[in-house]
Amino acid sequence: MNHLFQQVYKQKPVGFLYSLILLAVLSGCASSSANPEGGAPPVTALPVFKAAAVPASTHREYNAALEGKVNVEIRAQVDGYIDKIFVDEGAYVKAGQPLFRINDRPYQEQLSNASASLLAAQANEEKASLEVSRLTPLVDNNVVSDIQLKTAKAAYQAAKANVAQAQAMVSNARINVGFTLITAPVSGYIGRIPYKNGSLVGRSEAQPLTVLSDVNEVYAYFSMSEIDFLQFKDKFPGNTIAEKVKQLPPVELVLPDNTIYPEKGRIETMEGQFDKTMGAVSFRATFPNPNGLLRSGNTGKVKLSESFAALVVPQEATFELQDKIFVFTVGDSNKVASKPITVSGKNGAYYFVAKGVSAGESVVYTGLDRLRDGMVIQPQPISMDSLLKARPL
The missing domain is CATH 2.40.420.20 (conserved putative lor/sdh protein from methanococcus maripaludis s2 fold)
Structure with a gap:
């Protein structure tokens, strides 16, 4: 075809026009031979x-904040200077283990003073009791007026009250002495300790001595939107929300590095009302934490799966x-x-x-x-x- 076109191009104008018509006819014939039926293209x-x-x-995944099952703020219950810090930040302690010691000398003196006051009150009580014993037979024999006996009995009752008051002061002083040694109320991990030896602490301090977290189990708090909550109500069996929560399958915890925490947890509770500002309701899932991998303050995502x-x-x-x-x-x-x-x-x-x-x-x-x-x-x-x-x- 190219050879034929070259020949036509070399011809005169009239012959050239005739040759173009001839090429068009030949091209149509060639197309017909390529698709002899002339119908639709082949079916795909x-x-x-x-x-x-x-x-x-x-x-579905929900952002969650983790907290230990027990988070206790350790605070001083008496005013004084810290004499000794027995633990370090991040240490694991057992319930009853000493954490801090506050200088107890002022409180020991208060205990000694209260003990002395108690002895004096007990002596006065004994003296008043003896006076009652002395006057009783004299009144019986009409030797003295019964007014004196009544006065002696009143003094005895006052002496007994003074003894009770003195005993309370001794008990209070002993409690204050006990407060100078601060021990762990639960087993767990020690948080940050902002105070050092020699720091003055007391009940009015806004900042606690430390925070003690029991993380044998960890709570994961997360929120569902109103739409998710309505879908949740329709998907799981139960007449009440509490029954539906019990029917929920175990959940997983996605850690910040996108790995899955090896222990599975369960959703246990939900709040009684929606947060008006967020338009969401909070749930709490509990995860076992036998190796202490999770700590209070961690974040993650609660992964709730559904099979159907x-x-x-x-x-x-x-x-x-x-x-x-x-x-x-x-x-x-x-x-x-x-x-x-x-x-x-x-x-x-x-x-x-x-x-x-x-x-x-x-x-x-x-x-x-x-x-x-x-x-x-x-x-x-x-x-x-x-x-x-x-x-x-």
Whole structure:
């Protein structure tokens, strides 16, 4: 053909026009020979699968703040200078172990003073008792007036009251002496210690001596939005929220480095009302912490999983148009039609379909960019089982 065109180009103008017409005729003949039937292009063969409901699972993650099961602020209950700090920050202590000692000399003196006052009060009580014993027979024999006996008995009662008051002062002084040695109320880990030896501390200090955390179990506090909470109410059995919480499956904790904490936890409680400012309600999950990996103040994500039977469609069998998700289904005469679907969730490479496609309906798997509504294809069946084996849910 190129050789013929070169020959035509060398000819005169009239002959050149004639030759162009001849080339057009020859080209038409060549096209007819390439597609002798002159009909539609050949039918495209594309893989097609039947949508099916399969066991699936999905999960939601909620940001969580971790706290020890017991977080105790250790505070001074008497005023004084710190004489001794027995522990270091981050140390593990057992219940009853000494933590701080406050100078106890002023309180020992108060105890000595109170003890002396008690002895004096007891002596006065004994003296008043003797006076009552002396006057009783004299009154009985009409030697003295009974007024003197009544006065002696009143003095005895006052002396007894003074003894009780003195005993209370001694007990109070002993308690204050005991407060100078601060011990751990529970077993746990010591937090930051902002004070040093010689620091003046007391009950009026805003900052505690330290915080002691019992982290054998850890609480993870997280919040659900109102929408998530309404979905939660519908998904799990039970007549009350408490019953629904008991039916929740174990939850996982995703650590800040995206690893999964090895121990599973359980959701135990939820708050009684929504936070008006956040529009959310708080839940509490409990995780065992036998190795002390988790500490108060850690963060993470509570991962709540849900198992169900769902109609699944691979994501590559879908396309998006104007914020909607579509698939191509195969109908009569192998004609394709686009259908919008409602996605309730996703897991890996699959969408969970709530509406739009029915179980057993044929869906085009790949090659969607070549399809238009009404086109005829040649289906190449593939099973959903083979897709799930290649890429499990």
